[in-house]
Amino acid sequence: MTTIQAQGSVQLGNGTKGGCVGNYIGFARIMNGTSVWFTPPSGSTSCVITDNNGGAYTGKIECVESVSLANWCGLAGLPPVALTCPVASANRYQFSIYFSANAPAAGTVLTLQIQWLP
Secondary structure: OEEEEEEEEEEEEEEEEOOOOEEEEEEEEOEEOOEOOEOOOOOOOEEEEEEOOOOOOEEEEEEEEOOOOOEEEEEEEOOOEEEEEEOOOOOOEEEEEEEEEOOOOOOOEEEEEEEEEO
16 A cells, blocks of 8 residues: 655636536646656555545545546545545546635645555
8 A cells, every 4th residue: 555645736717527527616636746647556456535635615536547537536625535446557547626616715735645555
């Protein structure tokens, strides 16, 4: 099991995203250095993404797989919540928080905990 902390800055703006996200008023794309893609450690079969920011926002955590662009969503905001999604170590994954209400101020840095599981 490998656990990392990764961050992204809030960007405000209305939009709609297909799949499980729907309408949003802002988002934070979680970064892996200069890339938005994360590669699971060899042997990983799932990951747990936890929002521990304690924000009063309402929204969703999203996980997107790079090959099929399949996505999975879970609730974000209070209390700390987690999303589990299946992974394959040959693929890459992108993580974001989409806000549907009470978005933090633009530029606010948010952190997700990403735990890769065998």
